[in-house]
Amino acid sequence: xxxxxxxRAVEWTLRENVEIARGLRRRDPELLDRLIELYxxxxxxxxxFLTGNRELSEDIFQETWIRVMERGRQxxxxxxxxxxxxxxxxxxxxxxxxxxTTTSLEALQEQYGNEQAFDVPSNEPSPFDAVTCRENxxxxxxxxxxxxxxxxxxxxxxFHEELSxxxxxxxxxxxxxxxxxxxxxxxxxxKPAFMEAHQ
Amino acid sequence: xxxxxxxHDRAFELxxxxxxxxxxxxxxxxxxxHLSRCSECCLKKDQTRTAISAxxxxxxxxxxxxxxxxxxxxRALCLRGExxxxxxxxxxxxxxxxxxxxxxxxxxxxxxxxxxxxxxNIPDLLWQMGFLVTWFTPAMTAAAVALWLRPQLTGxxxxxxxxxxx
Numbered sequence: 001x002x003x004x005x006x007x008r009a010v011e012w013t014l015r016e017n018v019e020i021a022r023g024l025r026r027r028d029p030e031l032l033d034r035l036i037e038l039y040x041x042x043x044x045x046x047x048x049f050l051t052g053n054r055e056l057s058e059d060i061f062q063e064t065w066i067r068v069m070e071r072g073r074q075x076x077x078x079x080x081x082x083x084x085x086x087x088x089x090x091x092x093x094x095x096x097x098x099x100x101t102t103t104s105l106e107a108l109q110e111q112y113g114n115e116q117a118f119d120v121p122s123n124e125p126s127p128f129d130a131v132t133c134r135e136n137x138x139x140x141x142x143x144x145x146x147x148x149x150x151x152x153x154x155x156x157x158x159f160h161e162e163l164s165x166x167x168x169x170x171x172x173x174x175x176x177x178x179x180x181x182x183x184x185x186x187x188x189x190x191k192p193a194f195m196e197a198h199q
Numbered sequence: 200x201x202x203x204x205x206x207h208d209r210a211f212e213l214x215x216x217x218x219x220x221x222x223x224x225x226x227x228x229x230x231x232x233h234l235s236r237c238s239e240c241c242l243k244k245d246q247t248r249t250a251i252s253a254x255x256x257x258x259x260x261x262x263x264x265x266x267x268x269x270x271x272x273x274r275a276l277c278l279r280g281e282x283x284x285x286x287x288x289x290x291x292x293x294x295x296x297x298x299x300x301x302x303x304x305x306x307x308x309x310x311x312x313x314x315x316x317x318x319x320n321i322p323d324l325l326w327q328m329g330f331l332v333t334w335f336t337p338a339m340t341a342a343a344v345a346l347w348l349r350p351q352l353t354g355x356x357x358x359x360x361x362x363x364x365x
Binding site for chain 1 (some may be wrong): 242254
C-alpha cells in the first residue's frame with residue numbers, strides 16, 4: 001500500500017512535469033504566472049543563499065523567469081522542474097559574477113556576503129517562525145554570512161529545499177562526491193560559526 | 200577506504216552524512232558505539248542538529264511586488280514573442296516559396312534560357328546572367344522584404360527590468 005502510494009505520487013509528478021514542459025513549449029503565460037507564484041519563495045531563498053545579497057537576488061529572480069520563458073523548449077519534463085529552475089538561476093548567478101570579473105561563486109562571498117542578507121523579516125510569520133527561538137535564528141543568520149557561497153548553496157538545497165544529493169549534483173553540475181564533501185564541510189563550518197554567534 | 204586522523208573526525212563525517220543522507224548499518228553501529236563513549240562527539244551531534252534546525256528556520260520570502268512585476272514582465276515578453284511570430288509568418292511563407300521555386304524551376308528555367316539564347320543568337324554569358332537574375336529574383340525579393348521589416352520585427356525584445364517597489 002505504501003509502495004503503491006509512492007508510485008502514484010511519482011506518476012503524478014511525472015505527469016505534472018510533462019504538462020509543465022508542454023506549457024513552456026507553448027510559452028503559456030497562464031502557466032508561467034502559476035509557476036512564478038508556486039516557486040517564488042523557494043527560488044528567491046536559493047538565490048539569497050547563493051549570492052548573499054537580497055537586491056541582486058531579486059534582479060536574478062526576474063532574469064531567471066525570463067530565461068525560463070525563453071528556454072522553455074529545452075525542458076523535456078524528464079527531470080524535476082525545480083532542479084531545472086535552480087540550475088538556470090545558478091547559471092545566471094555565474095554569468096553575473098563573470099561580468100563583474102570575478103571568476104567563481106567563491107568570489108561572491110568577498111563581494112556580497114553579509115549577514116544582513118539573510119535577515120529578511122517576513123510579513124506573515126509562519127507558525128514555525130513564531131515558536132522558533134529568535135536568538136537561534138539570529139545566530140544562524142550570522143553564521144550563514146560567514147560561510148562561502150558553495151557551502152551555503154548545498155546547505156539550502158539539502159535542508160531547505162530537501163533535494164536529494166543526486167538532484168543537488170544535477171543543479172550544481174558537480175559530481176556526487178563533491179556535493180557530499182561540500183555538504184560535510186558546510187555543516188562543519190556552520191556548526192562552529194553558529195555556536196560562536198550563539199554565545 | 201578513507202583515512203581519518205582519529206575516531207572523532209570519522210564520527211563527525213558520519214554524523215554529517217547521517218544528517219544529509221543515510222549511512223550504512225555497519226557505520227551506524229560504529230557511530231552509535233562511539234557516541235555512547237564520547238561526550239565531546241555527542242555534544243557536536245547536538246550542536247549540529249541545533250544548527251540544522253536553526254538553518255531551516257531562516258525565513259526568506261519574495262515580496263508581492265517582486266512577484267507581480269516578474270509576472271508582468273514575463274507576460275509582456277510572451278505577448279511580444281507571439282506578435283513577432285505572427286508578423287514573421289509572411290516572411291517564412293515567402294522564403295519557403297522562394298526556396299521551392301529555386302529548387303524546382305532551375306532545370307526548366309535553364310533550358311528555356313538556353314533555347315531562347317541560341318534562337319536569338321545572344322552571347323552565352325548574357326543569357327546565363329539572365330537565368331541567374333530570374334532564378335534569384337524571388338529569393339532576393341524575400342530577403343529584401345525581410346531586411347526592410349527587420350527593425351520592426353526584432354526591435355527591443357525585452358521590456359525594461361522593473362524593480363519591485365520597496
